[in-house]
Amino acid sequence: MTKKQKKTLRRILIAAALSVCAALLTLRYNFGWYLALAVWLVPYLTIGYDVLRKALLGIKNGEVFDENFLMAVATVGAMALGEYGEGVAVMLFYQIGELFQSYAVGKSRRSITELMDIRPDTANLVGPDGALTTVDPEAVKVGDVIAVRPGEKVPLDGVVTSGASTLNTAALTGESKPRSVQPGDEILSGCVNGEGLLQVRVAKPYGESTVAKILELVENSSLKKAKVENFITRFARWYTPAVCLAALVLAVLPPLAGLAGLLPAGWPAGWDVWVLRALTFLVISCPCALVISIPLTFFGGIGGASRSGILVKGGNYLEALANTGVAVFDKTGTLTRGVFEVVDAAPADGVTERELGAAAALAESYSSHPIAKSLWAAYGAPQALDRARAADAQEEAGHGVCARVDGAEVLVGNARLLEDRGIAFVPAEGAGTVVYVARDGRFLGSIRIGDSVKPGAAAAIAALKGQGVRTVMLTGDAESAAAPVAAALGVDEVHAGLLPADKVAQVERLLAGKPAKSNLTFAGDGINDAPVLMRADVGVAMGALGSDAAIEAADVVLMDDDPAKLGLAIRIARKCMRIVYENIVFALGVKALFLLLGAVGVANMWWAVFADVGVMVLAVLNATRMLRPMR
């Protein structure tokens, strides 16, 4: 609790004790009205002086209809009618509600920063003599060298100058994937150092480091409000005056009707009855429950998502994500790994894959082509295979290479290369680049190299479809490369051979074709597709850890590159909106019910204050459900 909250709590306790004394005194002795009022005014002013002061200031400043005014009028009215206990109780419970609200909000704000748990407290600055001094990360300058001990958080972005270790990025990405670092590697603040001692040359001041940027993004996200938040604020603006007007009508009309003899038989005609009912109205008219619980839900949703490595830049994007109808993906680097790898090999009869692969890798051992690298990655680097086994390598421009491996002539290249030599071969099916291998004029087999699909991509697409989202894949690759990937993933729609401008056109077309209420999300790497990210209802950048450009361009940032996180983001958004609507319906429903009960005299002021504070407490508790992380 903060100092302010503790002070309020103390006041509540004192006022409660004073109220008990006042109640006992008035029961024991038969006071006149002025003595009873004096006795009750002690707890009343103890608990309510600030509300009365703010209400007066509000009237002076022309800000009449706020909750202070409502509470002041309701309680002063109750005291004037001789309902002293009610007047004090309403004020007391109002203050308890306010205290609870402020405590709940403070607690969720704190737990979100704790959830993030990436803010470094200190940095170990390495002095010229090698001695370590512990300093505030903000005091470290670019170019300084800091030491990061095992188990510590990396406080600032930089480059490793000495030491080797593995870093855990879980706090940033939500996924604990160890990343090994050596001298010369860049490291990001917020990662947790594994077992090795590192020295890091600082590359960015704290304010521009990854941690500071992420924290700022999360904190600022509450400034971009969802439509429903703005709706509630507008609603609150007319709701309170409307209820006040209704209260006035309730206080005046029935007694006047009674005087005129128009009141139905059996209805009370006394002024005091109707004024008291009107005051009950005022107690219920505070829109607090709605006004607090809805931003709290969004804040919790954004905080909970950021713990899973999903940064949402505003409540408005969370709201938009919940209505995702079409999810458009860029292919390369988003659904696929974006690196060339051996996908599969088809050795000819009597040849093993190892023999085929070794021949190809060795023949390519002097090459610098990306295909050579992927062959080495799959079948062994030249050093491991003994480069001396290969000799006389010649590039056959545009077709492949010809080399002597273990004394035999090996050809590695495209179909043309083998055709030109008159070697019979089996054409390979499927996407990607196919490399054909022949030795001494005999076909050894083919190796398919391509951009492989990410392991979780098919499941991610299936999950999105399960959520009722239509999936579309866009790619600049040729149809022949795109179709098999699309089939493997099970996307609903695929468009291949697109230039960057065509991608924008496709998104425009999809935007025009979708139902008006559903939204289109576009997920890409955030660097090459900025125009499409801007055009989509929600632009999602993937694998954005360490890329400022991607974080800048997107509305939703997935720190790691797992496409399943989009589905998770949509689930979080939908849960958030469900809680928001639950709270709206619940709060308005209970208020409407109690307004009705208050008008007919069933609910008195005690009920009203319980309804008001109770609804607020329940709505806030419901909102804090959003803080729990989702899987």
Add this chain to the structure above:
Amino acid sequence: MQKKFNIEVDCANCAAKIENAIKALDGVNEASVSFMGQKLLLDADDDRFDAVLKAAVKAAKKVEPDFEIEL
């Protein structure tokens, strides 16, 4: 010019009302008050930003006397 400030507002409804009051000021292009974030975002004309900021603080204090801002 857009600037963000750390603020202290005690109630969500006041935050919403402060936001509306600031939005209505002359020279303010955009304003947002976040109760949860305890932040104020003010976007106002460059040449008179300071004057607008002063007016915004005054308007905020009028709505909520306990309003605090870190300038």
